Amino acid sequence: MEIKKSFLENMESDFKSNRANRVAQRAAMNNGIVEASVNRFEGDSNRHEFNVNLKDTEIRNQKRSGRCWMFAALNVMEYKLCNKYNLKNFELSQNYTLFYDKLERCNYFLESIYKTMEEDLDSRLVSHILTDPMGDGGQWDMLKNIIKKYGVVPKYSMPETQNSSDTTSLNTYLTKLLRMYAKNLRKANEDNATSEKIEEMINSYMKEIYNVLSIALGTPPKYIDFEARDKDDNFISYKNLSTTEFYNKFIEMDLDDYISIINAPTNDKPYYKSYTVQFLGNVVEGDAVKYVNVPIGDMKKSILRQLQDDEPVWFGCDVGQFFNKKGSRLDLETVRVDDLLGVEFDFNKEDRLDYKESLMTHAMVFMGCNYDEENDKIDRYRVENSWGKESGYNGFLVMSDEWFDEYMYQALINKKFLSDKIIKAYEEKPIELKPWDPMGALAKISDL
Template identity: 55%
Template sequence: MEQNLTIEQLERYESAFDADLAKKVAMRAVTANGIVKAATNPEVMRKDRHQFSVMLEQGKITNQKQSGRCWMFAALNTMRFAVMQKLNLESFELSQNYTLFYDKLEKANYFLENILETLEEPTDGRLISHLLKDPLGDGGQWDMLCNLIEKYGVVPKEAMPETAPSSATRELCTYMTRKLREFACVLRKAHAEGKAADELRTRKEGMMETVYHMLCIALGKPPKSFPFEIRNKKKEFIREENITGKEFFEKYVGWNMADYVSLINAPTADKPYHRTYTVKMLGNVKEGRPVKYLNLPAEDLKNAAIAQLKAGEPVWFGCDVGQCSIRDGGIMDLDAVCAGELFGTEFGMDKAERLDYGESLMTHAMVFQGVNLDEAGKPTRWRVENSWGKEAGAEGYYVMSDEWFTEYTYQVVVHKKYLTAEQLSELEQAPILLEPWDPMGSLA
């Protein structure tokens, strides 16, 4: 057989294409309308109804706009639910700019510490290349948000509103990344020149001051304390003067963040179920808790999420949102986009193979606000609160089929009390260390 692609082969391919009427019809549909639109299956709208046997009510839908803060929006949306319930509010929103400020600040420090810990690594090696690729991007993980909350608390949106750079973070990330790569270069060159560790740390201190100033210019200065004023559904006025972010969280959210744990479904051969995992050099707050997951079958993630929803509390989760989903109407279903039928082929990898071969990983975090259970108590579809504004989906909400959950949901966060005794015991294991570039190190 020929190693090269020959003209004769191309002619055979063209003849086969021309003889297939379905492919010619597909070509006309796709070239005029695009792949997803041509392959969209309208039948799923009938099946995936926005009706649920267990359904929580949330305030106005949030909008992360042109920023990659979905993990942050999703987490704060679970927390604002607690505030709204406690104060009997119609709607409420926590400041995503406040947590963004401290996330960028802490990620910069975490990055520079990683650079100081890897000074002997070659610049063109895989580890340094990985660290330099995205020093302080917008993405994050649940445990990273916990670290921010425990250190800085949360504030209402009015206490630190959005700015132009917080709502469209590309410019800020570009300039801060440029500066951090420069700082990494300075530190590594100084080390190569024989500078002492104390001098490198002194230089790092000056670098962090620059980072802080850049963030203040772009995002504004975060408040040390603020007045909290709001009116509830009964038109009663609530006021509190000079409350800090940590005090606000403790009083109005009141969670012990250590009680909330991450369950993942990664069915790859290198990650046996019922074991815990962490990822090297993944984090934001240097002194904070590391990212930690318990890997379980998908059905276990579903059972824990259902238990929490039945108890009246929403669930943070991470998934690969771009797979088999329709923005108009808000559908996440394996049959939503029939691309295989359109192209006359099959996309046959399973979940483990997609992870192993880079076809899928967690890309987005959202919130489960409900689930539909059949007569046997099994889930058929899930109610999803997104953070893309009310124009996306059905007034900001999506419906996810249970089969889609199985294939493309990778993580849920639940309170420990919804785990079995066996799972609680498994959670106590020392985590297995994954490499920094492992797919489970992806950030939503």
């Protein structure tokens, strides 16, 4: 339908005649849409006080990188390490895991190009693979694969670099290389190159990638020393450990004991079934990304059990939805953009997923909750973020139960806190989802 001049004139007249519109316009133009919509009187129900409260560890800062999923997972591991050895603080290297994720992800990309040689270049699948060859985002299983293969190291063994703290340039030039490699491989295939020739080309490309990563991020160590001083001033020292030995011996977290559960209430994903996503991963020979879809109530119960057992919970959500950053709140009552703009956002969770309005964007850690025992429900959640101490409430956010229902998507839970029904579903052969399914989203948000 054509927008006519008469329509515009009528709309302008109607808009200006409405006092609420004029007030909202001034507020939004001077303060921005989100800040103008904040309800300052909301907050009593979302206090930073919790009756299930894990001990604080140091707040980390992922800076200008999309490594939230790594930071969140390593934060959980640091918590376990500090508890085991009575440490006030100990930081694991996020640069180390970044190096090997980039290396493996480049190889995974080239393998995906190899597998799709016979697909048309403009097919949806090839287009999807080429759209974002190298970002920072990830899923839990991808980090699990890196740690199983390469272990972890203390941060002092492989500290941050400018390119790990701000991955923009590295990702840009890796993307250029990978798309060029894809072009060369497909052209070689069109010219009837042998499989041996193709493999030789991939091997050559991976050598270049290794050199690029070493220049930008540093060369990862193979052996490290574990040294720290505990809260009682006792010195801890273990020398010449392999990187996998360090993880297996000092961090009590069997990666195979943990299952990713999701809540995706869409018609194509029945509950208590396991799912994976085609062409999603990093380590070619590693475990597939896999999770079980469960009702939201099951997810809450398992999170509560794990927190009550003094264990943090890695999780993924859509952090930008109605987020009051200054007030450190994830809830549905503080940011009332609908009131400001005079509109209604008529979506339920299923609609948001189906119509690409929401998906997992960020990974953080639950470090506590407020449990209403009388009504057997959690009122609010204590969230440890990775945007530094200056962000939020000393680095923490508070999430309301209502916001959890709408925008919480994934949680990592120890099997001992899950029902037999969920474990059985996880052990079954997963249903394969298309590469562009919203459950294939990668957590990658840096400071908003």
